[in-house]
Amino acid sequence: MTVRLLGVGLPTTRSDVRLVARTTRLVLSVPVYALFATLVALATLSAFVLSQNLALVGDVVLGGSLPLAARLRVLVELYPFVGTSYSLLSGTALVVVAALTGVDLAMVAYHVREHGLSAEGSGGSAAGVVLGALGAGCAACGSAVLAGVLSLVGASGLALLLPFDGVEFAVLASVALVLSMYWLADGMRGGSINGCPVDP
Amino acid sequence: MRRQTRRRFVAATALAVAGIAGCTGRTGSAGAGTEGTSGGATEPGDTDGRTTGSSESLDSHPAAAGLDAQPTLGPREATATIVAFEDPSCPRCRAFERNTVPRIRDELVATGQARFVARTYPVVYPWGEPAVQALESTFARSSEAFWGLFAHYFADQDAFSTDNVLPRTEEWLAANTDLDGAAVVADAEAGAYDDAVQVDLDAGEAAGVGRTTPTVFLFRDGEYVTRAGGSVSFDLLTSALGL
Numbered sequence: 001m002t003v004r005l006l007g008v009g010l011p012t013t014r015s016d017v018r019l020v021a022r023t024t025r026l027v028l029s030v031p032v033y034a035l036f037a038t039l040v041a042l043a044t045l046s047a048f049v050l051s052q053n054l055a056l057v058g059d060v061v062l063g064g065s066l067p068l069a070a071r072l073r074v075l076v077e078l079y080p081f082v083g084t085s086y087s088l089l090s091g092t093a094l095v096v097v098a099a100l101t102g103v104d105l106a107m108v109a110y111h112v113r114e115h116g117l118s119a120e121g122s123g124g125s126a127a128g129v130v131l132g133a134l135g136a137g138c139a140a141c142g143s144a145v146l147a148g149v150l151s152l153v154g155a156s157g158l159a160l161l162l163p164f165d166g167v168e169f170a171v172l173a174s175v176a177l178v179l180s181m182y183w184l185a186d187g188m189r190g191g192s193i194n195g196c197p198v199d200p
Numbered sequence: 201m202r203r204q205t206r207r208r209f210v211a212a213t214a215l216a217v218a219g220i221a222g223c224t225g226r227t228g229s230a231g232a233g234t235e236g237t238s239g240g241a242t243e244p245g246d247t248d249g250r251t252t253g254s255s256e257s258l259d260s261h262p263a264a265a266g267l268d269a270q271p272t273l274g275p276r277e278a279t280a281t282i283v284a285f286e287d288p289s290c291p292r293c294r295a296f297e298r299n300t301v302p303r304i305r306d307e308l309v310a311t312g313q314a315r316f317v318a319r320t321y322p323v324v325y326p327w328g329e330p331a332v333q334a335l336e337s338t339f340a341r342s343s344e345a346f347w348g349l350f351a352h353y354f355a356d357q358d359a360f361s362t363d364n365v366l367p368r369t370e371e372w373l374a375a376n377t378d379l380d381g382a383a384v385v386a387d388a389e390a391g392a393y394d395d396a397v398q399v400d401l402d403a404g405e406a407a408g409v410g411r412t413t414p415t416v417f418l419f420r421d422g423e424y425v426t427r428a429g430g431s432v433s434f435d436l437l438t439s440a441l442g443l
Binding site for chain 1: 292295296299300425426427428429430431432433434435436439440442
């Protein structure tokens, strides 16, 4: 039985999880959508990461007079697990959010193009991407960002209660994206993907 | 109906997040605990309207204001100058100090290729402010003790709080240096070196550091090259500097 909160269906049962997993797998079994998901994930991760150092990208990667190899080295060193800008935790969180964004938008694209339906539930994608972007900013900086934000509402001390230095936002982004994926899968229930039936 | 509710839910979430995302902009002063926005070590779109052209020189760049009076490692005539704005209480600064700074010292400073300038910039946790007062008070007496205390703050970062930072500082100075730890702490409590603290805050603010720590400004042959926010790697720095 699906739990509803304020009229919104939430994935709570094992069958809900299976539905999301199966729908996702079926969509990604179509090569063009798998490629689309990969490209979106890479673009999302790049947007998160490069937006943190626009001056560096402009001055050195795009501008300046360095040889190509040096420009590329500067570029890749900005990414999680290559450079040192992110901890294991925050780097993993960013990669997960980027991957979920890719899969989620591939599902949106499939639902709209193949089923000719409205992108119900895709609004969660936007929230997920925005949260992910915020998480990217926070994850790399520690809680300065949170202290600044919370001070606006007189609660700067609350930043100290967030032990993972802003990765919490990436977790929220993941939740929003997974919700979006569930709603999309729910919207495709009873249809077929790549010739295979989705759970009714 | 269900669809509308979902959309309302998502819209409300996005709106709330967008409000929070104001943190990625910039207003307010650079002082810790001040109202305003922040972006920590990586402020997305780290462009505060200030355009730092590559034609700026070390002599005129705001990040380098009063540079000769700052804690410095390496020769003044080195090919490259790395100016780092750091907060002792900042976790990503700790990562930078652990991963990148040792290689800067060993491979660039020791070989005379670069000088490394530390500018204290307390904008993260509240205990960073008294810590920076103590650092300036220490530096006025001994640069060697300054570097030791600076490293100590990062090494034991999790142990510090606003309440214990000065007593612990006094203990560390007494145990590890020839300085009068009590006098250093008394000066820190009295704000005896406020001017020195403010020079760094003003330089950071003028250079557009905002609340991003660490932020490093890179210069080569006396000319500005670029800036980088976050605990960037040694390879990134050397590649950007062409070393």
